[in-house]
Amino acid sequence: MSDLDLAGEEGARDFIRDIVRADLRDGRVGGVVTRFPPEPNGYLHLGHAKAICIDFGIAEEFGGRCNLRMDDTNPTKEEHEYIDSIQQDVRWLGFDWGDRLCYASDYFEQLYEWAEHLIREGKAYVDDLSADEIREYRGTLTEPGRNSPFRDRPVEENLELFRRMRKGEFADGSRVLRARIDMASGNINLRDPVLYRILHASHPRTGDAWCIYPTYDYAHGQSDAIEGVTHSLCTLEFEDHRPLYDWFIANLPVPSRPRQIEFSRLNVSHTIVSKRRLLQLVREGLVSGWDDPRMPTLRGMRRRGFPPEALRDFVRRVGVTKSENLIEVAYLEACVREVLNKRAERRMAVLNPLKLVIENYPEDQVETLTAVNNPEDEGAGTREVPFSRVLYIERDDFMEDPPKKFFRLSPGAEVRLRYAYFVKCTGVVKDAAGNVTELRCTYDPATRGGDSPDGRKVKATLHWVSAAHAVDAEVRLYETLFRNPVPGAGGDFLADLNPDSLKVLEGCKVEPALAEAKLGQALQFERQGYFCLDPDSGPGRPVFNRTVALRDTWAKEKAKG
RNA sequence: UGGGGCGUAGCCAAGCGGUAAGGCAGCGGGUUUUGGUCCCGCCAUCCCAGGUUCGAAUCCUGGCGCCCCAGCCA
Numbered sequence: 001m002s003d004l005d006l007a008g009e010e011g012a013r014d015f016i017r018d019i020v021r022a023d024l025r026d027g028r029v030g031g032v033v034t035r036f037p038p039e040p041n042g043y044l045h046l047g048h049a050k051a052i053c054i055d056f057g058i059a060e061e062f063g064g065r066c067n068l069r070m071d072d073t074n075p076t077k078e079e080h081e082y083i084d085s086i087q088q089d090v091r092w093l094g095f096d097w098g099d100r101l102c103y104a105s106d107y108f109e110q111l112y113e114w115a116e117h118l119i120r121e122g123k124a125y126v127d128d129l130s131a132d133e134i135r136e137y138r139g140t141l142t143e144p145g146r147n148s149p150f151r152d153r154p155v156e157e158n159l160e161l162f163r164r165m166r167k168g169e170f171a172d173g174s175r176v177l178r179a180r181i182d183m184a185s186g187n188i189n190l191r192d193p194v195l196y197r198i199l200h201a202s203h204p205r206t207g208d209a210w211c212i213y214p215t216y217d218y219a220h221g222q223s224d225a226i227e228g229v230t231h232s233l234c235t236l237e238f239e240d241h242r243p244l245y246d247w248f249i250a251n252l253p254v255p256s257r258p259r260q261i262e263f264s265r266l267n268v269s270h271t272i273v274s275k276r277r278l279l280q281l282v283r284e285g286l287v288s289g290w291d292d293p294r295m296p297t298l299r300g301m302r303r304r305g306f307p308p309e310a311l312r313d314f315v316r317r318v319g320v321t322k323s324e325n326l327i328e329v330a331y332l333e334a335c336v337r338e339v340l341n342k343r344a345e346r347r348m349a350v351l352n353p354l355k356l357v358i359e360n361y362p363e364d365q366v367e368t369l370t371a372v373n374n375p376e377d378e379g380a381g382t383r384e385v386p387f388s389r390v391l392y393i394e395r396d397d398f399m400e401d402p403p404k405k406f407f408r409l410s411p412g413a414e415v416r417l418r419y420a421y422f423v424k425c426t427g428v429v430k431d432a433a434g435n436v437t438e439l440r441c442t443y444d445p446a447t448r449g450g451d452s453p454d455g456r457k458v459k460a461t462l463h464w465v466s467a468a469h470a471v472d473a474e475v476r477l478y479e480t481l482f483r484n485p486v487p488g489a490g491g492d493f494l495a496d497l498n499p500d501s502l503k504v505l506e507g508c509k510v511e512p513a514l515a516e517a518k519l520g521q522a523l524q525f526e527r528q529g530y531f532c533l534d535p536d537s538g539p540g541r542p543v544f545n546r547t548v549a550l551r552d553t554w555a556k557e558k559a560k561g
Numbered sequence: 562u563g564g565g566g567c568g569u570a571g572c573c574a575a576g577c578g579g580u581a582a583g584g585c586a587g588c589g590g591g592u593u594u595u596g597g598u599c600c601c602g603c604c605a606u607c608c609c610a611g612g613u614u615c616g617a618a619u620c621c622u623g624g625c626g627c628c629c630c631a632g633c634c635a
Binding site: 071130215264528529 | 562566567574586593595597598627628630632
């Protein structure tokens with residue numbers, strides 16, 4: 001059975017894959033070619049991740065190929081910096097375009113020749129109307145437009161004018177080349193769309209070779225045709241453009257006939273992906289930069305510790321349809337946890353330390369205990385953790401006056417210290433203000449390793465760190481950037497910023513093994529969440545980002561009251 | 562009084578005339594040296610109204626609701 005058959009039998013099913021499958025089966029296409037066409041004017045984000053997974057994923061599944069194409073038709077907005085970052089991000093997500101890094105700008109000459117072809121056929125003309133006049137002549141959603149007074153210029157005059165446009169004889173905005181279609185069309189895209197505008201701007205790749213640049217509508221489909229793209233997948237807002245896309249393909253001597261198919265874009269709750277708004281967050285210093293771990297950019301999510309396979313799985317599970325959607329951010333988090341649960345090595349880290357002294361434990365004794373690195377993965381092995389008389393435990397793991405369902409430590413209660421011993425709380429030390437500053441406990445030497453020979457049960461297991469061996473660390477806890485499911489729904493999106501989106505914890509006490517944490521390594525701080533080392537870390541002073549918290553049913557129980 | 566889409570559970574989403582998959586969330590229970598993981602169970606009659614049919618989420622008609630389009634942006 002070939003890969004192709006396999007895709008047909010067992011591959012994911014959605015309306016696009018159904019179309020591709022049918023096109024292959026009926027011989028309308030010999031193979032599958034797609035493309036991911038970002039405009040190099042910003043960083044890739046979660047929304048792009050969906051498109052990337054679909055474009056590259058479908059090509060891969062059907063044994064085809066996917067080109068990475070920079071849609072660089074507007075030199076006033078594009079920068080070289082983005083051409084590099086886009087490639088890094090697509091690669092990080094897990095896709096490869098081989099040697100097929102393409103640029104719409106590579107087709108400028110061909111596109112120009114085809115424009116002359118349209119002029120010769122009487123299907124395009126140079127219009128001297130100003131931008132404002134063109135808008136006025138275009139009509140409205142409910143009223144037809146009017147023909148431009150320049151619409152019926154003779155072919156020769158159009159040709160001459162267009163060539164002079166290219167030579168740079170005219171000022172920006174003074175003339176455009178338009179397709180001659182139908183000013184009365186109900187579809188506004190067909191009311192003589194602009195093909196070329198004059199822009200005396202230098203292009204990141206073509207420099208000053210051109211002063212006229214093709215518009216998206218004119219360039220996109222023809223670029224697809226040149227590359228032999230069979231299925232040009234894009235988002236719903238381009239659905240209205242498809243008749244125009246098809247018109248160019250039908251009226252130009254292009255080498256192939258690509259087909260555009262639209263799907264709905266990804267919307268995730270408590271998140272924004274608008275380039276303008278993301279930029280505003282960066283510019284106003286509301287986040288630390290494009291790679292702030294709270295940002296929905298691929299760079300941000302990478303720094304946050306989201307595994308690329310979790311993102312791919314998320315896109316796969318969310319599906320491909322044409323319906324408007326708002327995916328709960330919890331779904332994304334679930335995908336992240338699923339991958340990290342299998343991969344992350346466990347460690348003990350006390351984020352909010354409370355000193356615990358074991359009164360009956362020998363003053364200078366230090367024991368080395370063995371801890372499992374990952375109960376989900378035998379191969380991850382074990383590590384050694386030092387234990388001694390003075391420890392730190394999590395403040396939240398002690399309550400002086402606990403409610404019935406609180407299983408953790410409280411006066412008189414006995415709990416297990418993970419991998420170590422059972423301890424019983426025998427006393428509480430407080431400062432003048434009445435705050436608990438230290439716990440006094442006794443331990444049961446017979447419970448070494450965490451099991452009691454007499455079968456005694458304990459209702460909680462706490463993580464801990466030996467005070468003398470602890471490594472100090474900074475830990476950054478993140479929540480969604482916005483507290484509203486749809487930021488800005490009430491007008492101002494900045495008003496919806498979540499004041500608790502970042503919480504910096506200093507003076508955290510982590511086990512010695514964490515001093516060796518490596519960038520990019522997935523970690524689980526037991527009972528708390530998944531974490532990763534941040535590049536801000538210094539020698540001997542690690543900084544950890546919380547990727548996502550562990551599911552917390554106790555927190556839910558507490559919330560119920 | 563324009564054109565193009567979409568409407569199945571709290572959120573996604575299968576379903577393509579034969580009697581509503583699955584995931585996330587939620588709820589209940591079991592296992593557990595992470596209140597994690599894992600396991601089990603519960604959780605919808607398909608926007609509305611007519612019609613066709615033995616039989617409709619699926620077909621037809623008419624409504625209603627929501628989204629997109631008037632850049633020389635993509």
